[in-house]
Amino acid sequence: MKLLTLQRLVQHEDLNFLLTNRVPRIALTRFMGWFSQIRSPLLCRLSIAVWRLFTDLDLSEAKQQRFTSLHDCFTRELKDGARPIDADPAVLASPCDAIVGACGPVAGTTVFQAKGFPYQLRELFGPSQDTSPFHDGQYVTLRLTSAMYHRFHAPADAEVQHVTYLTGDTWNVNPIALQRVERLFCRNERAVLRMTLAEGGHPLALVPVAAILVASLRLHFVNLLLHLRYRGPNEISCRAACRKGDELGWFQHGSTIIVFAPPGFTLADGVAPGTRIRMGQALMRLPAGPAADPA
Incomplete structure (x- = not known):
C-alpha cells in the first residue's frame, strides 16, 4: 500500500x-x-x-x-537469445528496448517531440550536419526508461560514417517534461550518428539524447565515452561496418533515441505512440525501390 x-x-x-x-x-x-x-x-x-x-x-x-x-x-548485458532480431532485410529493427513516443512523417523539416511542440531538424542535428536526406522522411522517438535494457544496436546492416557530439542540458525526457519544455531534445546533450544502409544505400540517422542522471554515452565502434566533461573532438569521421543487431553502445541510465529515415520508409505495423517495443522488433520498412540520389 x-x-x-x-x-x-x-x-x-x-x-x-x-x-x-x-x-x-x-x-x-x-x-x-x-x-x-x-x-x-x-x-x-x-x-x-x-x-x-x-x-x-x-x-x-x-x-x-x-x-x-x-x-x-x-549497462547489463542480456542472456543470449533474449532479443531475437527481425531477419527481413527490408525491415529496420528497433535499436533498443523502448516506449514509442512521437513518430510518423517529418513535415518538411519540422518534427514533433509532443503534441503542439515542434522542433527543426537543423536544431537537433546541429549546424555542421546536412539534414536534407531526411526532409519529408520518417522518424520514431524511442524512450528508454531507467529500468529498461540500456544498450542499443544496429537497426540494419550498415556503415556508420560520422558522429557529431553536441553538448547541452540534462532535462528529463519523460512525457511530462516533453509537454512543458519546448524543443527539449534540441537543448539536451546528444550525439548524431550518420549511417548508410547496405540494403539500397539509404541514409539513416540515430540521435541518442541524454537526460537527467544519464552520466555517459558509450560508442563502441569509435571507442568513445561521451559525457558532460567531454571536450572534443565534436566531429568524428569513421567507417565502421556493422551487422543488424550488433551492439553500438549504451546509455548509463536511460534516455531517448530518435531514428530518422528518408522519404519512402514507412512505420512497421503496431508502431505508434505509447506502445512498447523491444530491441530487434520491426520498427520501419524500407522502400521497395533503390535509394534516391540525395543530390
Missing part, C-alpha cells in the same frame, strides 16, 4: 516535473556518474532495492545476476 502511494505521488505531473527538472540537473547527473561507479556489492544491492520502489525493474533476463556497482546494473 505504501509502495503504491509512493509511486502515485511521484507520477503526479507537477511534483514529477519539480523533482526531476527544477533541481540542479547537471550537478545531479555528474553525481550519479560518480556514485554509479562505486564498487560495493552491498551499496549496489541497497541502491537497486530503492530503485525498485519507483520502477518495474526486472533483472531476470540479465546475463549477470550479481552486480558490484550500479553502473554494472545499468
